[in-house]
Amino acid sequence: MQFKALAIPLCVMSLVLSGCADKYVEPDQYSGFLKDYSKLKEEKSPSGAAVMRWIDPKVDAGGYTSVYVEPSQLYPKSQPTAKIPQKTLNGITQYYDQTLKNAFSSALPLASGPGPNVLVVRPAITAASAETKGLRPYEVIPIALVAAGVSAATGIRDQDTSLATEAAFLDGTDNRLVAEVVRKGAGADLDDSAQVLQASDFKAVLDIWARDMVKSYEQLKNK
Structure with missing residues (x-):
């Protein structure tokens, strides 16, 4: 009985200490929105976040005189x-549409559609989720584990929310x-599993x- 009583806390403890949310979107989570994922590499965004990214080394960012932001999609349906x-x-x-247009308008005039010297931004939201928060380090106490387990089962633990995007950038002349x-x-934390x-x-x-x-x-343009 003692072994069984210890087994659950130790198992959960190992998950707590070893498990953490992946920073990058894993290949098996790709939506199929992009045409080619093989070129993607692990990079850091200007804000320091983990991204999978590819940029054509031959692209002339300075050659674009305007930008067209296509309506954001939910993909898959x-x-x-x-x-x-x-x-x-x-x-x-x-x-997403509005904030992309607001942000890009600070760098380039907005175009009404693709065309010569137009950078086309094609964005999609590919996942949205809410999951019960993982156990925090201070909860790796057997008594707290029991309480945490009850809280998770009854839906009163906080929940993490997350969102994923895939975006393609195209030359407006030839796509x-x-x-x-x-x-x-x-995203923002939710109070419990009942919160919409x-x-x-x-x-x-x-x-x-x-x-x-x-x-x-802008970094690419100023290189």
Whole structure:
């Protein structure tokens, strides 16, 4: 009995100490939105976040005189749930569109469509989720583990939210791929499993993504 009583806490402890959220989107999590994932490499964004990215070494970033931001997509086709309703998914893409346009307009005039010397930004939201928070180090006490387990089972533990994006950057003249990026980020924490996700829970991470895209463009242009 003593062995069984110790086995569960030790097992959970090992998960706590060894498990942590992956910084990069793993290949088996790619959505299929991008045409070619084979060129992606682990990089750091201008804000220091982990991203999978590829930039055509021959691209002339300074040759673009305007930018066209395509409407953000939900890819694959959205599957709304009680936790993440369609209204939230629509709100996320609408905000993504607006923050991308706001960010890029500081670097280039906005175009109404593809064309010569136009950089085309094609973004997609590829995942949105909410998961019960993992155990914190101070909870690796057997008594606390029991309490934490009960809390998780009854849905009263805090929940982490996350969002993933894939984006392609195309030459507006010939639709040639010049860059692509895959990344994920954390949204706002939810109080419990009953709380419904809102688009506003992801505004901060969407703002960061947009700023990073523009800074990456500006860095490439100034090389």
